[in-house]
Amino acid sequence: MRTTFAPILVLLLFVINGCASGGKEAPALEADLFPESRFLTAEGTGETELEARREALAALSGIFESKVHAETTSRARSAIGTGGDEVFEKQVESRVAVVSTVQLTGAKIGRVWRLETGAAPYHALAVLDRNQAGRKWAAELATVQALVAAELKTLEQTSGRVQRLAALNKVLAGLLREQALESRLRVLNYPARAMLDADMDKIATELIQLRSEVRLFIELYGDGHASATARIADKLTTNGFLLSAERHSADAVITGSIKTRPLELNNPRAKFVRATATVKVIETDTGATLANVIADVRKAHVDPNEAQRNAIRQVADTLAERLTAAIGFSAPAGMQ
Numbered sequence: 001m002r003t004t005f006a007p008i009l010v011l012l013l014f015v016i017n018g019c020a021s022g023g024k025e026a027p028a029l030e031a032d033l034f035p036e037s038r039f040l041t042a043e044g045t046g047e048t049e050l051e052a053r054r055e056a057l058a059a060l061s062g063i064f065e066s067k068v069h070a071e072t073t074s075r076a077r078s079a080i081g082t083g084g085d086e087v088f089e090k091q092v093e094s095r096v097a098v099v100s101t102v103q104l105t106g107a108k109i110g111r112v113w114r115l116e117t118g119a120a121p122y123h124a125l126a127v128l129d130r131n132q133a134g135r136k137w138a139a140e141l142a143t144v145q146a147l148v149a150a151e152l153k154t155l156e157q158t159s160g161r162v163q164r165l166a167a168l169n170k171v172l173a174g175l176l177r178e179q180a181l182e183s184r185l186r187v188l189n190y191p192a193r194a195m196l197d198a199d200m201d202k203i204a205t206e207l208i209q210l211r212s213e214v215r216l217f218i219e220l221y222g223d224g225h226a227s228a229t230a231r232i233a234d235k236l237t238t239n240g241f242l243l244s245a246e247r248h249s250a251d252a253v254i255t256g257s258i259k260t261r262p263l264e265l266n267n268p269r270a271k272f273v274r275a276t277a278t279v280k281v282i283e284t285d286t287g288a289t290l291a292n293v294i295a296d297v298r299k300a301h302v303d304p305n306e307a308q309r310n311a312i313r314q315v316a317d318t319l320a321e322r323l324t325a326a327i328g329f330s331a332p333a334g335m336q
Contacts, residue, residue: 034110040128040188041110045120053109056126061102068183069100075179079172079204087240088211091329095173099180106132134190141181145196148174152198160286162252165214166327168207173329175200215242217250222257223275224312231313235320239328252283252290254323258315260308263298271304275311277319281327291326295319 034041042063044055076092084092110127148171155167175198185192216236218229232254233243244250256279263272274296281291295318301307 034125034127038130039110040130040133042126044124044126045118046122046124047120049112049114049122049124052112052120052122052124053126056109056124057104057107060107060126060128061104064102064104064184064187065100067187068102068180069096071183072096072100072176072180075200076176079200080208081201081204083205083208085208085211085240087238088208088329091240092172092176095176095329096180099177102184104128104133105136130188130190134185134188137181137184137188138190138192141178141185141193144174144177144181145193148178148196148198152196160283160288161210161214162216162281162283162290162327163286163288165207165210166290168203168210169327169329171198171203172200172207175203211240212242214251215244215249217244217247217253219247219253219255220258220277220279223260224309225258227309228258228277228312228316228319231316232320232323235317236323239320239324241324241328250284252281252327254279254281256280256293258312260311262304267300270300270302271307272298272300273304273307273311274298275308275315277315279319279323281323291323293319293322293326295322 040060040063042056042059044052044057044059046052046055073093073096076096080089080092107126107128109124111125113123115121115123151167151171151174155164155171158164158167175196178196182192182195218233218236220229220232237243247253256277258275258277260273260275263274265272275298277293277295279293279295280289281293282289295315297311297314297318299307299310299314301310
């Protein structure tokens with residue numbers, strides 16, 4: 001009887017000891033399942049498994065966003081110095097926030113376990129394959145560098161002040177994107193391409209100077225042109241553009257027409273009006289057309305006159321937004 005009982009007792013003690021350790025074994029297994037040399041990991045906890053999973057993924061994103069945002073902000077502030085106006089500084093801050101946001105495609109929950117004690121008993125481990133993410137961001141970096149290189153080449157061949165302003169805006173936005181991607185790859189310890197041979201400080205200095213000198217003149221015709229002109233002027237001023245009161249002293253003229261027409265949509269409760277605008281940005285010293293902008297909107301109201309006014313306001317807002325994208329501080333085409 002003793003020979004039979006002893007092995008069973010040993011086996012029971014082994015099983016009980018293993019169950020008591022429970023979730024405490026989880027951290028010891030992480031190094032084997034997700035080695036640090038291959039995976040970036042972050043842990044999250046929660047009252048439920050779902051909450052723990054969300055916290056883990058958020059913590060993993062936070063590893064990138066805090067470092068990338070800090071490094072990109074530092075580089076931008078170094079380039080801008082104290083010469084930029086408040087609007088420009090806010091635009092740069094906004095761009096830095098955009099490029100620092102990380103969508104962790106490929107991130108997943110590697111393990112979930114539960115401890116018997118604590119207010120947040122559920123634990124989750126988020127993991128990201130360094131090589132997989134590195135390849136994706138390295139390819140994106142190559143695309144960004146190609147787009148910025150194209151803008152730099154355009155800049156070398158550009159003499160017009162407004163054309164240079166538009167090109168410099170896109171170059172700086174692209175360089176901030178490049179900086180953010182390079183920072184992400186450093187977090188991963190993934191080899192990155194060499195940075196572009198571009199002097200961000202010099203680019204920012206010329207850009208700040210042109211922003212303080214370049215003047216735009218708005219010359220619209222057609223339905224509601226006066227109210228549309230005032231609305232566009234207000235939007236462009238808010239976005240940091242300077243306007244000229246006279247055409248001959250402007251560096252570029254925004255010119256075009258607005259047309260409205262009623263629409264018969266067989267709706268007895270509302271009157272519909274369509275507003276269409278076609279606008280060009282023409283540089284005065286070179287005669288070059290810098291942008292062609294088209295906007296088309298439809299608005300409804302019980303009062304046809306109010307429907308027309310709403311349509312004109314909306315088409316003016318759309319024009320202002322697209323004009324800012326064409327010559328203002330925005331990323332090169334093809335790059336978010």
